[in-house]
Amino acid sequence: MDFTAHSRENRPLNSVADGYKKDNEPGPRGHAVNREFTLTQSSSQHTESASEPRAPSLLDALIPLGILIALLSLSVYFYGADSSYGPNQIALLLCAGVVALMGMKNGHSWNDMEGGMLHGIGLVFGAILILLAVGALIGSWILAGTVPSMIYFGVQILSPQWFYAASCIICAIVGLSIGSSWTTAGTLGVALIGIAGALGLDPAITAGAVISGAYFGDKMSPLSDTTNVAAAVTSNDLFLHIRHMLWTTLPAFFTALVIFAVIGLTADTGTASATDIEELLTALKGEFNISIVSLLPLVLLLFMAWRKIPAYPTLIIGALVGCAIALIFEPETARRLGGGEGALAAIKGAWYALFDGYKSTSTNESVAELLSKGGMSSMLNTVWLIISAMAFGGAMERAGFLQVIVDWTLSKVKTVGGLVTSTVLTCFGMNAAAGDQYMAIIIPGRMFREAYADKGLHGLNLSRTLEDSGTITSVLIPWNTCGAFMSGTLGIATFSYAPYALFNLICPLLAIAYGWFHFKQMPLSAAATAR
Structure with a gap:
């Protein structure tokens, strides 16, 4: 199976004449998430101005960014970790309107600016489908006992002497299985603290x-929204993106593990009490039939990824197989979720897990919070945020503002090392200024594609660097939504844990x-073989 599409030429689209797709120009091949969308233009959508739009100045480009930074900072101040659940979206859409007005000042029509927003949103339609499939997969895997079994087997490696290293490994396993650093830290992390x-x-x-x-698991999981967004915004294959990240991610993770192991072996651990862990294991076994069989959906997903089956069908098949495993090995749990008796109630429960996730009945609060998640509905806020961000980014691109900023930034860059460094610093700066990791991935991803x-570098280098900086450094900034969430949830100040967030x-x-x-900077000429 190969959902192949030609990639459009990576340059700002400032007029209809630029077009949305350059034929006969091969692009990266891969999953549905990476397919470029060609938007049909009508005369009502893109009416040519009587005169050519004026080239924007650097000040024109910086004004909406300054307003966005101010609004997002105010959003984080007002709402803290909840700022990504609506306030940031409002700020982004308002700033998209500001960009449109400034574009019209420079000679663009409203229809032209609106077309730019629609084009930006269209680029991530594939990612939206992936995110919805991820939500369905998480819900079905919890119902099938796949995620609980991963947690159960992973937790048992814990020991006092290896506590720090084991905590890192366990959170990595859980994060990889559910694709969420926040959920991992907010549930299992609280117990470990x-x-x-x-x-x-x-x-x-x-x-x-x-x-x-947690961030290792989040970064490397095909279920993670940030991983999917980084691949989508750079038009790269999801699994090739994950594979290319191994070159930086594994050395960083193993280095962190060695340091945690040294700290643990030299620290006075005292007498270990495994009461909390035992309660966790007992609660998992009380709600699910923990077994190796429950891991079959994971094995199948890994096999399909190895066979390079496109991401969307891989995830959908994985979700459906999870439902099948649930109906066979967890029928009582499926019937309870379906709210009835018999086979139809079990089918209803599996269906419910796909669209609204699993709802745990465990008396153990940590387990109940850890497992009550998933479903397509759980991804709707992320979809909302992505649409809002891409509307802003699309307007910035159509008005020519992104190109002005890129030209000014890259005028200082002469080498590959300078380009990668600029990307890392830009992502960190967006995390600090905008206060949200999605912005630190999407905006630099759009800015640096052509650079x-x-x-002569493949886009996989960009997507990897976006994750190495945009995804990873968000938690190191106190006023970033990720830093605020981790500090509030774990009860440790950001500047206190930051020196020990070694992987990050x-x-x-x-x-x-x-x-x-x-x-390990993949050349652009490797596009034909990077499949």
């Missing part, structure tokens, strides 16, 4: 280990080093 306190261990180091593992091609610190440094030494 409590156990650390009982053992007399440093809670800041524990928080750093939890965050390091990487001009340097090492990844961007490796990305910069790889750029300067030109190590």
